[in-house]
Amino acid sequence: MRNLILVGPMGAGKSTIGRLLAKELRLPFKDSDKEIELRTGANIPWIFDKEGEPGFRDREQAMIAELCAFDGVVLATGGGAVMRDANRKALHEGGRVVYLHASVEQQVGRTSRDRNRPLLRTADPAKTLRDLLEIRDPLYREIADLVVETDERPPRMVVLDILDRLAQLPPR
């Protein structure tokens, strides 16, 4: 395995599960959203505000390319990283890809408390999440080695499931 890469929608738990997985595997953890913020010196809402979504996506594409060149890290991606072909190629070639699946209901519950997701600043976040998932679900699946359910399962249980199923995967 090169890297272990988590994809999935907002609130699927990529950052949470990624951190736990890295600890368990004693590997470094990188979170694409966090790395973009560190590099830019600004938070994601600010980047969306000043540069629009295309500006954020350009920064994200550059960061994904950089992070996928690592060897032996756990990588959490942003929910929209799969929207660009170049990112899907880099992620697929960058290591094992795990799609963390969550129902829209769970995504709503897990994202309603904080305001740092600019795409969810809409009148109806549940509809936004539903519309995004309809477009993105096939893209997550296209590059995934594993699809892991996160609904009604605490992060620790998701981590154990991932480790168990990764061990059973045939070499690529």
Ligand SMILES: Nc1ncnc2c1ncn2[C@@H]1O[C@H](COP(=O)(O)OP(=O)(O)OP(=O)(O)O)[C@@H](O)[C@H]1O
């Ligand atoms: N399996 C789970 N069960 C219950 N709550 C969870 C689970 N996974 C994550 N959470 C909670 O949901 C919230 C969102 O999780 P997290 O930030 O890890 O999502 P994300 O996939 O990284 O989202 P984004 O794409 O916006 O970065 C956090 O408060 C986290 O504690």
Ligand SMILES: O=C(O)C1=C[C@@H](O)[C@@H](O)[C@H](O)C1
């Ligand atoms: O789903 C998305 O498009 C996003 C998810 C977050 O991880 C951030 O990358 C940003 O808020 C956009």
Ligand SMILES: [Mg+2]
């Ligand atoms: Mg995250």
